[in-house]
Amino acid sequence: MINKFNIDVYATLEIRNDGMIFSVFKYIGNNPILLFTRKSIAPAVLSSNWLDKEEHVKDTAKTAKEFSKMISEFENSYDGLKIDNVILIAPNKNIKYTEKPFTSNFVSESNPHGIIVTKKVIKKIISDLKIKSKVENCEIFSEEIIEIQADNKCTTLERIANIQTEKLTVRIKFVHISEQMLNSHRMVITKAGKEVLKVNGVNTRISSLYNAVADQYNKKQRVLVIDWKESQIEAGVFEGRKLVCLKTFVDGTDKIISMISKKLRVSKEIAKKYLMHNLDFGSNNNDQSVVYQNWNSTNKALDKMTGLQIKDAVATIFDSFYGPIKRNMSKNFTQGELITHNFGTITEIPGVETILRGGSKFANDYVYGKRIFGANNNHEMVSAIGAVNYAKIMNSRRKERQDKIVTSIYSGINIQQSRDQETENRAFGNFVPKKSRFNANQPLFLKDNGILIDEKKFKS
CATH class of the missing domain: 3.30.1490.110 (Dna Ligase; domain 1)
Incomplete structure (x- = not known):
């Protein structure tokens, strides 16, 4: 029997070198909630990397076996929800x-x-x-x-x-x-006994990031998406949902941390702590306070820096990356025409938007900061949320045309046919009793390992 409340469930898979991430989202209205996510690091036998240098999956059988474990863990946790189709988020390599x-x-x-x-x-x-x-x-x-x-x-x-x-x-x-790269990622899903979602089921990472913010813009507005990674930076320009151009820039946040480390004469670990945790670059609370001291053996003196001095030094280093990227990606467009959204590892830096806007004086620069309900490591979930947002939009349009919709739980459901069917929702507890109509004002209550939506249980 078709369950109306399970229709808006979407599963995503993104295989990256640093980890394979499987996530499942449930929509309550237009709001996505992360039900489940797991990140798996590649074993030593694969040199701790799932992908080769061309971003092909090294061993589809071993990778699919690990993916199957993730699916089983989810399905065992959520009784009644079985994954049939998965949205694939593919690398941007060789576009x-x-x-x-x-x-x-x-x-x-x-x-x-x-x-x-x-x-x-x-x-x-x-x-x-x-x-x-x-x-x-x-x-x-x-x-x-x-x-x-x-x-x-x-x-x-x-x-x-x-x-x-x-x-x-x-x-x-x-x-x-x-084709070879894309097929190697697809094979992980098929070897795990699942299928790639039939409608808009394959996305590139850069497109998925854009889709996380796409609903703010019309078809004619050009948006620059910058994905900050540890070893490189990828940037793409979109017009509507179409990718106009894509470029990869060598070096990423690891290089920035190395430059900060050299500037402060400290280890990379300490430099990373200053960047990610010790300072809020959007606040001036510690501007005049000494927040850094280090003995200079050459000068035989104690080096000291205030919060403002460190922020200025970090901003200069960032601008040596950000400025050239912006100018390179903007050279074919009118000045100020591009709206920029930054994603990736820099979203973990407190107040980083102030650094980016302060250096090259670009307007319309944003850092993705929207919280995803149920997610702890927010920046790793953004590509997944963008992919499911797009799938949700496409299904909404199909519903308007009374076409069959396709999600990760069911494939080919006709909403018109299922509208009057009685349902029982196991994954969310029996808050929708048999032989009763669902009232949109009734509270939602998830059981077991689910997410608490409302503290009041449904009274039948």
Whole structure:
């Protein structure tokens, strides 16, 4: 029997070198709640890395076995919830772009005034161009119409629909991703006996991060997403939900910590503590206080630094990274046009937004700080929350069209058919009794290892 309350459950898998992360989210209305997450570090036999240098999964069998354990732990914890489909978050490695033009004159003896352009015509053009733009060992991840001309006049897809046209020109940008890399990640899911979610079930990490903030912006606004990692920094520009460009910059937060370590003449561990824990860069409470002392054996004196001096030194180091990245990614756009969102390891730094905004004086710079209900290590969950947000949006649109929806628990549920069915919710306790209708105002109460939503139990 279909359970209406389990429909909005989404599972994600992201395999990174530093760990394989499996997460399950449940939506209450439009609010995602983290039900379960596990991070698994690769064993020594794989050199403590799940991926090789090309970000292919080294051993899909061993990785799938570990993934199966995670799924079993979740399913044993939440009686009644069985994972069928999983959203895959893939690395951004080796993304390529191609542009293909299409031009056709539709005037003929049978069509002296051309043809009426319909969605079917556009779909056929895209399908034909996909074949022509095939890149060896890659699969097309997404496509974007970047120009449409009808009778030599620029137009949009919305305006051209059902218009009589003699000559049509379409230019499409395709995003390609390594087929071998993507398949190695998919195989982990299939070897664990599960399937990749059939609708919008594969996302790149950079796209998932964008989708965590995408609902704030319209299709025409350009957003720069910067993903700060320990060993490198990845940056991508999005217009709507389309990836316009992606670049990788060598060195990451490890290099920043090394530079702070050298500046303060302390170990990397101590430098990391100052960066991540000892100072709030968004506060001026310790600006005039001496927060650092270290004996200088060369000068035979005690080096001292106030909170403000350390903050200025850290800001200068950050700006040597952030400034060039911003300028590099912004050079093809009007100054100030890009809205920037920062993700990754720097989100752990208290007040880091002040550092980024203060250095290069860029406006519209943000650091992701939204708390995810149920998550302890917030910055590791953002890509997952972005992926499930997108899946949720796509299912909402399918519901409006009365199409079948696809989630991690059920595949192909027709909402119209299930609306009047009586349900029993085991995962959330029997707060929805049999032979009764659900009242939206009734409190939600999770049992056992679940998350407490309301302290009052439902009274039948």
